[in-house]
Amino acid sequence: DQQVKQNSPSLSVQEGRISILNCDYTNSMFDYFLWYKKYPAEGPTFLISISSIKDKNEDGRFTVFLNKSAKHLSLHIVPSQPGDSAVYFCAASAHGNNRLAFGKGNQVVVIP
Amino acid sequence: DTGVSQNPRHKITKRGQNVTFRCDPISEHNRLYWYRQTLGQGPEFLTYFQNEAQLEKSRLLSDRFSAERPKGSFSTLEIQRTEQGDSAMYLCASSLGNRVGEQFFGPGTRLTVL
Numbered sequence: 114d115q116q117v118k119q120n121s122p123s124l125s126v127q128e129g130r131i132s133i134l135n136c137d138y139t140n141s142m143f144d145y146f147l148w149y150k151k152y153p154a155e156g157p158t159f160l161i162s163i164s165s166i167k168d169k170n171e172d173g174r175f176t177v178f179l180n181k182s183a184k185h186l187s188l189h190i191v192p193s194q195p196g197d198s199a200v201y202f203c204a205a206s207a208h209g210n211n212r213l214a215f216g217k218g219n220q221v222v223v224i225p
Numbered sequence: 226d227t228g229v230s231q232n233p234r235h236k237i238t239k240r241g242q243n244v245t246f247r248c249d250p251i252s253e254h255n256r257l258y259w260y261r262q263t264l265g266q267g268p269e270f271l272t273y274f275q276n277e278a279q280l281e282k283s284r285l286l287s288d289r290f291s292a293e294r295p296k297g298s299f300s301t302l303e304i305q306r307t308e309q310g311d312s313a314m315y316l317c318a319s320s321l322g323n324r325v326g327e328q329f330f331g332p333g334t335r336l337t338v339l
């Protein structure tokens with residue numbers, strides 16, 4: 114069963130505009146959430162994370178928002194740059210559990 | 226810090242053959258993970274080591290799969306009697322201490338079973 118869901122598999126955005134990626138989860142035990150970025154022929158690279166005790170975490174151009182009641186998180190990239198073109202994975206883990214559960218990923222294309 | 230490395234990067238084998246992959250984690254990382262990724266899917270957890278102890282295994286890890294980390298450094302993942310359904314990208318990741326997040330991934334080994 115897919116415990117982490119990413120809909121809208123692809124997103125195209127103009128350079129300089131905002132990219133918004135959404136992620137929903139079903140497991141109420143998840144308490145730590147991460148976003149990874151993946152370029153072709155490379156492994157996923159950690160981007161940003163958020164603990165369930167927070168509702169927002171910001172790192173430069175990247176901000177992650179968490180809505181626990183809705184079991185929903187989102188990643189905002191602003192301004193989007195051509196180098197942001199990649200597949201973005203949402204991942205989650207439960208306290209005391211070392212495995213990460215990943216969504217299927219979103220392909221982002223930033224148009225110069 | 227050279228990052229997580231995996232070898233080989235690509236492996237093509239015939240059904241029924243055995244294959245072995247190697248992962249070298251970041252040197253000071255005590256935790257090592259194996260994931261499998263198929264086309265159009267995110268990585269799926271297979272197993273996890275803390276130092277040399279294999280502490281967790283997914284039900285995806287059938288009895289044809291075995292993983293080791295004999296000295297708490299590099300790890301190997303062996304698949305016996307490969308099947309076409311084993312074709313996937315096998316990803317290794319490592320992390321330090323109790324931080325579950327921020328697992329650092331290697332480039333993966335792409336397995337194709339003919």
